[in-house]
Amino acid sequence: MRGKDDKAEFLKGTLDMLILKVTALGPIHGYAISQRIQQISRDFFQVQQGSLYPALHRLEDRGWLAAAWKETETGREAKFYTLTRKGRKQLEAEIRHWARLSDAVALILRTAE
Amino acid sequence: MRGKDDKAEFLKGTLDMLILKVTALGPIHGYAISQRIQQISRDFFQVQQGSLYPALHRLEDRGWLAAAWKETETGREAKFYTLTRKGRKQLEAEIRHWARLSDAVALILRTAE
DNA sequence: TCGTATAGGTAGAACAACTATGTGTAGGCT
DNA sequence: AGCCTACACATAGTTGTTCTACCTATACGA
Numbered sequence: 278m279r280g281k282d283d284k285a286e287f288l289k290g291t292l293d294m295l296i297l298k299v300t301a302l303g304p305i306h307g308y309a310i311s312q313r314i315q316q317i318s319r320d321f322f323q324v325q326q327g328s329l330y331p332a333l334h335r336l337e338d339r340g341w342l343a344a345a346w347k348e349t350e351t352g353r354e355a356k357f358y359t360l361t362r363k364g365r366k367q368l369e370a371e372i373r374h375w376a377r378l379s380d381a382v383a384l385i386l387r388t389a390e
Numbered sequence: 391m392r393g394k395d396d397k398a399e400f401l402k403g404t405l406d407m408l409i410l411k412v413t414a415l416g417p418i419h420g421y422a423i424s425q426r427i428q429q430i431s432r433d434f435f436q437v438q439q440g441s442l443y444p445a446l447h448r449l450e451d452r453g454w455l456a457a458a459w460k461e462t463e464t465g466r467e468a469k470f471y472t473l474t475r476k477g478r479k480q481l482e483a484e485i486r487h488w489a490r491l492s493d494a495v496a497l498i499l500r501t502a503e
Numbered sequence: 504t505c506g507t508a509t510a511g512g513t514a515g516a517a518c519a520a521c522t523a524t525g526t527g528t529a530g531g532c533t
Numbered sequence: 534a535g536c537c538t539a540c541a542c543a544t545a546g547t548t549g550t551t552c553t554a555c556c557t558a559t560a561c562g563a
Binding site: 288289290294295298299301302314317319321322372375377378379381382384385388390 | 407
């Protein structure tokens with residue numbers, strides 16, 4: 278069941294940016310974040326729970342996300358995460374960095390043999 | 391001196407692909423690989439020697455690069471690395487993976503707020 | 504003679520993501 | 534009643550890449 282073709286792992290460092298981006302769309306709880314990332318990426322990314330929750334705590338510790346317990350639409354308790362002002366700045370910085378990085382990679386991959 | 395604006399670190403996993411790509415252009419020694427990557431990426435990537443040599447040994451161990459001591463144009467002994475057939479396949483796989491991954495990231499970053 | 508560039512390398516720390524495992528509720532199937 | 538899946542949170546321990554910091558040695562120019 279695992280290892281279908283490629284295992285779609287994250288490049289270390291991208292997960293934080295993607296989580297911040299998804300929370301920028303509105304308050305959302307952890308489990309839904311992983312579903313969203315999977316859906317939007319058309320099943321390319323599958324966020325393991327052992328990656329998700331440590332990442333959320335990390336982002337909260339850094340003051341980029343704020344957490345609060347609320348009820349979901351299905352009546353269950355869940356921790357909803359909101360992007361802080363600091364987190365928004367961080368997200369913008371990470372997006373800029375990603376753009377420059379992927380441009381640099383493209384430059385190298387584009388060099389003819 | 392370090393930490394000018396962004397420190398241009400590698401996303402873990404990209405360095406191997408970039409090294410393979412540079413060796414695909416022809417036999418080249420380690421030190422020159424790091425120069426090439428820096429030049430082609432317009433100084434975005436700076437390959438530290440503590441990243442470079444472990445990576446080269448890793449790639450050689452996996453059979454993706456073959457090494458041989460030769461003389462440089464300046465008359466010094468250096469280890470020249472050549473991409474093996476297996477390494478070329480690996481490079482192609484990594485490029486495909488990178489394309490899909492950066493597409494998936496773009497999908498998420500593109501979602502409107 | 505001293506510093507820089509070239510050329511190779513290792514040791515140890517940091518850190519993120521993974522696998523595996525745990526808790527507990529709710530709902531559906533047999 | 535028993536079992537499975539989905540939902541929702543979480544931690545422990547391992548793996549692997551990259552980093553900083555350090556080491557050797559040659560060649561060249563100031």
